Amino acid sequence: MDDRIIEKLSILADAAKYDVSCSSSGGKRKNENKGLGNAEGMGICHSYTEDGRCVSLLKILLTNHCIYDCAYCITRRSNDVKRAGFTVQEVVDLTINFYRRNYIEGLFLSSGIFKNSDYTMERLVRVAKKLRLEHKFNGYIHLKTIPGASEELIKEAGLYADRLSVNIELPSDNSLQQLAPEKSYAQILQPMKDIKNQLVQATEEKKLFKSAPVFAPAGQSTQLIVGASAENDNQILQLSSSLYKDYNLKRVYYSGYVPVSTDSRLSILTETPVIRENRIYQADWLMRFYGFDAKELLDEQHPNLDLDIDPKLSWALRNPHSFPIELNTADYEMILRVPGIGVKSAKKIVSARRFAQLNFDHLKQMGVVLKRAKYFITCQTRSLNRRDYDMQEIRNRILFGDGSVRSALLTQQLDLFKQVS
Amino acid sequence: MYLYTYDGTFEGLLTVVFEAYERKAWPTSIVKEELAQPFMFGETITVVADEDKANRVWKGLQKKLSVGALQALYHTYLWEQANLEQIIFDYIKLAFDTSESIEGNYAALCVLQVQQAAKQVHREKHRMEAFVRFEKTADELFYATISPDFNVLPLIIRHFEKRYADQRWAIYDTKRGFGAYYDLTSVLLVNFEHAPSRYRVLPQGVLATDEDKYKQLWQVYFDNVNIPERKNPKLHLRHIPKRYWKYLSEKQPRMLL
Numbered sequence: 001m002d003d004r005i006i007e008k009l010s011i012l013a014d015a016a017k018y019d020v021s022c023s024s025s026g027g028k029r030k031n032e033n034k035g036l037g038n039a040e041g042m043g044i045c046h047s048y049t050e051d052g053r054c055v056s057l058l059k060i061l062l063t064n065h066c067i068y069d070c071a072y073c074i075t076r077r078s079n080d081v082k083r084a085g086f087t088v089q090e091v092v093d094l095t096i097n098f099y100r101r102n103y104i105e106g107l108f109l110s111s112g113i114f115k116n117s118d119y120t121m122e123r124l125v126r127v128a129k130k131l132r133l134e135h136k137f138n139g140y141i142h143l144k145t146i147p148g149a150s151e152e153l154i155k156e157a158g159l160y161a162d163r164l165s166v167n168i169e170l171p172s173d174n175s176l177q178q179l180a181p182e183k184s185y186a187q188i189l190q191p192m193k194d195i196k197n198q199l200v201q202a203t204e205e206k207k208l209f210k211s212a213p214v215f216a217p218a219g220q221s222t223q224l225i226v227g228a229s230a231e232n233d234n235q236i237l238q239l240s241s242s243l244y245k246d247y248n249l250k251r252v253y254y255s256g257y258v259p260v261s262t263d264s265r266l267s268i269l270t271e272t273p274v275i276r277e278n279r280i281y282q283a284d285w286l287m288r289f290y291g292f293d294a295k296e297l298l299d300e301q302h303p304n305l306d307l308d309i310d311p312k313l314s315w316a317l318r319n320p321h322s323f324p325i326e327l328n329t330a331d332y333e334m335i336l337r338v339p340g341i342g343v344k345s346a347k348k349i350v351s352a353r354r355f356a357q358l359n360f361d362h363l364k365q366m367g368v369v370l371k372r373a374k375y376f377i378t379c380q381t382r383s384l385n386r387r388d389y390d391m392q393e394i395r396n397r398i399l400f401g402d403g404s405v406r407s408a409l410l411t412q413q414l415d416l417f418k419q420v421s
Numbered sequence: 422m423y424l425y426t427y428d429g430t431f432e433g434l435l436t437v438v439f440e441a442y443e444r445k446a447w448p449t450s451i452v453k454e455e456l457a458q459p460f461m462f463g464e465t466i467t468v469v470a471d472e473d474k475a476n477r478v479w480k481g482l483q484k485k486l487s488v489g490a491l492q493a494l495y496h497t498y499l500w501e502q503a504n505l506e507q508i509i510f511d512y513i514k515l516a517f518d519t520s521e522s523i524e525g526n527y528a529a530l531c532v533l534q535v536q537q538a539a540k541q542v543h544r545e546k547h548r549m550e551a552f553v554r555f556e557k558t559a560d561e562l563f564y565a566t567i568s569p570d571f572n573v574l575p576l577i578i579r580h581f582e583k584r585y586a587d588q589r590w591a592i593y594d595t596k597r598g599f600g601a602y603y604d605l606t607s608v609l610l611v612n613f614e615h616a617p618s619r620y621r622v623l624p625q626g627v628l629a630t631d632e633d634k635y636k637q638l639w640q641v642y643f644d645n646v647n648i649p650e651r652k653n654p655k656l657h658l659r660h661i662p663k664r665y666w667k668y669l670s671e672k673q674p675r676m677l678l
Contacts, residue, residue: 002634006641013645031586038584044551045660047671049647052656059646097635098642100563100588101555103670136587258650274651351525358528366527 009094011084015064015075016110018260019167019223020253024056024105024140026218027162035136037099037106039162043140044105057108057142058098062086062123066112070169070180071263072228075112078263085114091127092135099139106140106162107131117148125153128160140218147187151194158198158215163250165221166191168243171236175229179265189247195220196247219250226280227257227272233305234298237283241294244287254280279305286312289343290336308399313339316376317391323376324383327363328353340372360384372398422449422463427506429453431498433470434506435478438513440468447514451506478513485516490524493539499572500538508534546573550580552661552668555590556636557629562589567668568596578608636670643671 025043045054063085064075074081095107109127113120124143131137143161145154157164166188170176173185195216202215222243226236240252256277283305286292290312297311298304306314316323316339325334327349335346345368352358352366359379363370374384375394389397423446427433437451449463457465482491497509511531516523527533548569555563563585567574574594578601581590585603591611593600602609666672 006638009638010641010645013642017646017648031583034586036585036587038586040583041580044547046551047643047669048657048660049643050654050657051648051651052653052660053646053648054660055643055646058642094638097631098639100585101557101635101639101670102553102565103639258648271650274653348525348527352527355526356528362528365530365533 005090008084008086008090009060011082012061012064012086013059015081015112016059016061016108018074018255018258019059019108019110019144020053020255021108021142021165021221021223021251022054022056022059023142023163023218023221023251026250027106027140028217029138029140029162031138033136033138035138036096037137037139039106039138039140046103046105056105057140058095058104058106059108060086060091060094060110062091062109062111062120062127063114064112065114067115068113068180068182070183071265072169072179072225072257072260074260076263088123088127088130092130095131095139096135096137099137104139106142108142108144110144111146113146117146118150118153121146121149121153121157125157125160128157132160142218145191145195147183147191149191151191154191154194155198155215158195158202159213161216163218163221164195164216165223166195167223168192168239169224170229171224171226171231171239172229175231179229192220192222192247192249199248219248221249221251221253223253223255225257226254226277228266232303233276233280233283234294234300234303236280237287237294237298240284241287252284254284273307275307276305279307279311283311286315291333292337309395310339312337313372313395313398317395320391324378325376326378326381328358328380338373338376340369345369422460423447424449424457424460424463424465425451425468426454426457426465427451427468428470429455430470431495432472432475433468434498434509435475436471437468437506438478438510439471439474440466441510442517448507448510451510482513482516485522487522487524493535496539496542496576497535499576500542501572502538505538508538542571542573542576545569545571546576548665549573549577552665553577553581553592554668554670557632558627559629561629562591564591564593565668566593566595568594572597574599574601582608633676637676640671640673640675644675 022045023043024039027039029039031038043056045056047055049055061075063083064081065083065085066075066077069077091107091109095104098104099106107127109124111120111124124146128141128143131141141161142163142165143157145157145164145166147166154164168185168188169180169183176183176185198215199219202212205212224236224239236254243249243252254277256272256274259271283297286297287294292315297315305311316337322334322337325338327335332346332350335341335349336343345366348366349358349363349368352362356362357380359382360370363379370384375389375398423441425437425441425448427437434451437448441448446466454467482494494509494512497505508531512535515529515531523529523532527536549567553565553567555565557563574592574597577592581592582603587605589603589605591600591602598612600611602611661669
């Protein structure tokens with residue numbers, strides 16, 4: 001019996017690993033019933049895989065039997081892989097026993113679609129319900145919402161889950177229809193809208209009655225695959241920007257396409273460079289935490305993110321009129337826009353300058369990284385540069401010399417080649 | 422020149438602050454009694470920890486500092502690095518001597534040092550909350566050992582108490598020789614008579630019958646969520662430096678049942 005469980009776990013963990021969401025925070029579920037688990041604080045990464053991703057949740061599929069045939073997906077109907085399925089009780093036992101040993105923060109349950117959407121969704125909800133009601137489990141639960149599931153089931157799922165997510169899968173409806181003929185944006189955006197409405201309603205009710213039932217307190221997220229279809233970075237960022245605005249999403253995850261399929265519908269069979277995925281995440285962060293608008297980062301003239309340098313540096317180099325800024329007087333919002341200065345450093349600077357006029361020694365002590373920043377700032381009108389550089393020079397100095405910050409993900413040969421040509 | 426010695430407790434250190442203010446004799450150096458060297462020039466003052474005096478200093482600090490800053494001071498004490506006494510003293514003195522709040526004045530060295538020490542301790546605390554792995558014994562006790570870089574066991578107890586309210590658990594710090602035991606109602610600090618040997622602590626046969634099964638399932642899970650095409654050992658090691666591997670069941674040799 002153990003052997004069978006081991007086999008199921010290896011199949012269904014393997015099939016779920018391309019879903020990148022790992023967040024376990026924002027649940028705010030306190031252990032008030034002397035039960036098991038507490039998810040009130042920040043998320044915890046309990047381990048890291050050898051590819052460097054965090055492991056905080058037991059991330060599995062309930063089953064990898066699927067009636068759909070999406071070209072990019074390893075569990076698609078036409079793919080010849082081993083199939084397996086857990087029972088509700090098996091998932092519950094694994095979750096509880098892993099949680100008790102401090103292996104995980106909770107469960108992330110998704111599934112291939114068997115029979116139909118509602119039938120599948122109903123089973124996912126049953127797992128969450130059992131954990132919450134029978135086992136007094138207060139850990140984190142993230143349920144995948146199956147496209148096409150009924151509104152009632154989504155509503156019930158939100159009662160037990162901390163987060164719900166519907167994957168938008170690809171950056172445009174066109175690509176989706178080509179690669180996943182059974183799916184469409186309409187069918188995916190509908191549950192997303194339902195969840196958003198429920199979230200809004202729950203917050204309203206909470207204002208009136210403290211005892212109002214919570215609905216997915218950690219909000220909703222989605223995921224799209226980068227590099228399986230031909231969209232450029234500009235289209236991708238425009239899409240996520242509108243998802244953040246129109247659907248109040250907490251996160252959009254991007255998953256660089258790993259070729260798991262030789263399906264003829266996929267024109268591009270090479271692996272997406274990790275660096276592209278990385279740059280898109282950086283741009284996503286700039287939109288959510290640094291006050292950047294998608295339009296500032298990319299437009300029709302610059303449809304793709306620069307792979308050599310990060311998007312903030314790239315923006316700064318295109319906007320020389322904004323720099324240099326004086327750190328002792330500049331607005332916090334502007335300090336955030338200096339390449340190499342992050343949220344923490346910006347906050348420290350704004351805090352410390354109330355007590356003293358800052359100089360570069362202060363910055364170094366505080367741990368502000370100056371490699372890139374020094375080209376864009378002054379301290380008490382002093383600069384660290386011996387002369388003024390134009391933006392092309394700054395780019396070259398940052399990339400190739402004088403304290404190079406070349407990303408480890410880029411090979412040196414590539415740079416040398418570019419230098420020559 | 423004044424050398425203060427104290428008993429190594431946080432209370433003792435606060436008493437040193439009290440005595441220094443009482444005498445207006447600012448310390449050149451503050452050290453633990455057992456580490457004190459005879460002092461050639463100047464006076465050695467041996468301070469005995471005193472609850473009332475320590476409390477008065479702490480109450481005074483509460484009027485000057487936020488809860489977060491007080492916590493950072495305590496974290497600096499648990500940091501256990503050389504010179505922490507002087508840093509804490511300088512910080513407290515600056516707080517008392519300045520009329521406005523000193524928090525955020527990172528241009529002052531002691532404020533920056535406290536912030537940095539507290540950050541290191543907090544990071545280690547967070548790592549212990551993540552990397553502790555319990556093993557279930559036959560009598561349903563969930564047991565784990567740790568040997569953290571800083572003395573963070575006192576800081577992680579609350580977290581585990583809230584999280585595992587319905588199971589008995591114990592965490593033992595093998596480096597410092599004390600542990601915490603939760604008996605379903607409250608947490609006790611305990612010294613075990615025979616301190617367990619360093620890593621593999623529980624003798625065979627003590628573990629619950631299903632312990633090996635779940636350990637193995639966890640290893641199977643860990644191996645299968647990895648995407649080999651995207652292997653990135655540098656990033657992997659940055660997240661879990663090798664010194665933490667000893668805690669992690671997924672980093673132990675694979676079990677064959």
